[in-house]
Amino acid sequence: MSSTLEHDPRVVAEQQGLRGFVASLGRRLREGDVGQLPVLLGLVVIAIIFQRASHGLFLTPFNMVNLTSQMAAVGTMSVGVVLILLLGEIDLSVGIVSGMCAAVMAVLTVILDVSPAIGLGLGILTGTAVGLFQGAWITLFGIPSFVVTLSGLIGWQGVLLHVLGRNGTINLQDPLILGLANTYLKGATAYAVALAFLLYVAGGPILAQLRRGRAGLVAPMSFVVARGAVVSAAVLGAVFALERDRGVALGLVFLLALIVLMDFVLRRTRLGRMIYAIGGNAEAARRAGLPVQRIRVLVFVLASTLAAWGGMLGASRLRAVNQSAGQGQVLLNAIAAAVIGGTSLFGGRGSVWSALFGILVIQSISNGMDMLSLQNSIKMMVTAGVLLAAVTIDAILRRGRQASGR
């Protein structure tokens, strides 16, 4: 059996083979169905600019290790933001929740002498509780998430200051907590992790197409094979480079594992399907019998929990928690990363990979400008410019999608 239904001459069919691949790529470009292509091109441009401006210091193993370990904390928060955006909601409290939960963990482990593992667990559970509270408030009273999480942004900051009390800064010394962001994988371990990652990212789609083909469904192979080859080369090249310095940061491994897990949940499970459906048309989802309110609460819980986990990674990297934890640009960067990566602000469109690519863009710019010793003022203006460019590209692509009926 083949899935080509009766042919409609108005529709451009997908051709097989290389010609079909090129043709469908061109059509996708014109129609704005480009996925992660703009952000990947942006990354290449950014890398070239900083590589030249820094006289070859940007793309060195040393700086790549710095960059990848810098991005783990906010990247983790951004994964939660993607989930929220897919529902068509917003969470303005992720930044401060990360700081507040880190403060809870620091007070527990350093001042109250709770064991580090329990302290980390309780810190993360604090995030879970915050998400449950905000999500329930939003759904019970039907208040826009913007307002509830804005009040969270202010309120949790108060809690953060209150929890830290007179200790303006708490230094962390426990090896387990510091190990989260300051451990690097080298040699066989690093390559084993890379292979496991590639098995999912490159191998998974090829396997899926093979199974579709066996079941008699249309299964174009060229695209997934080409993409798998490119991704494999990129990942193995990156591990090779990182390995020549300190190695693959554990924080990055955590982030990639989280992304793989959430990608699977979003694309392959009933829960993911429900999240996309609610973001696309909440009323249709409700009429189809989906537990819309419960899923909403669950996603807010996930986002706050991931924010708390990001806060732990951030505290570990900084080796301290202070009164400005999770503030400043953390929130903006977490949301900007998701949007720059291509997740729509209007719900239902996007993928968890946008957190990875978006945070790569933001961290590259930040890291590159640090390298050029530019001032914070300039960094903020440039980051704003990139965010504006990203949403503009999204808006233009949207117009292309609409013109082609997507």
Added chain:
Amino acid sequence: MVSAGIERKALLQLEGVGKRFGAVQALNDVSFDVRPPEVVALVGDNGAGKSTLIKVIAGIYACDSGKIRWDGREVSIRSPNDSRSLGIATVYQDLALCDNLDVVANLFLGRETARPRGPLGVLDEIAMESRAVQVLRRLSVKIPSVRIPIASLSGGQRQSVAVARSVLWDNKVVLLDEPTAALGVAQTKEVLELIKRLRDDGLGVVLISHNLADVFEVADRITVLRLGRFVGTYDAKTVGREQLVALMTGAVPGIPEHADPTASDLAASTAAPLPPAGGTAP
């Protein structure tokens, strides 16, 4: 009985149903039945109570009075789930599709094939896609691919997907609310053909439409409502278009099914109401 050929049994049967919203009696002593396989059209002017009646059957509103029978057994429909579990599917005017999801995802929305049970069940995309292709082909629904988002489909194709979703689940009665309202000529024809195929598959189709041309094209019987009251149910082959308009607007008083036809002026006309539905019921 009458010489109406094979007397089909009423699967869904409403008797003397009433529904009041505050001071407004939206439905008053309405009787209506569906005898699969058939297409029964529900017509009436604006405010006649068509949508209210559909919503009573779909479980959106619970009726205040009257009886509902399913397969001869008295049932109560208090929620959309009650209606759904009987085997009644409803396709609303706004279709309730997710634009961002593909055709397969929309067809199976809320009832995905997945293992294990529960929200973390892994979707069996191959099984769902095969089943989707099979059903769409059986209904001769023309769409470019089952893997494109609903947003890229035309209005008629979306309507077809929405209807196909209602037959995917072994439903026995399908309620269609103005399925051709927003469609062009060719797309309307496509959807009407689809409605006929549903009947040929053995389903009971309830069609709400303002468009009498559509009604005459597909309907076997026509039930007329006016101002929340039941006017009559007529054989689509014998009732004339002008008569139907007159019945809808109240220019001619209708004859309820259960009234004695000879008591009315219309008795002699071709618009003779059909025999009562309960003919074969116990």
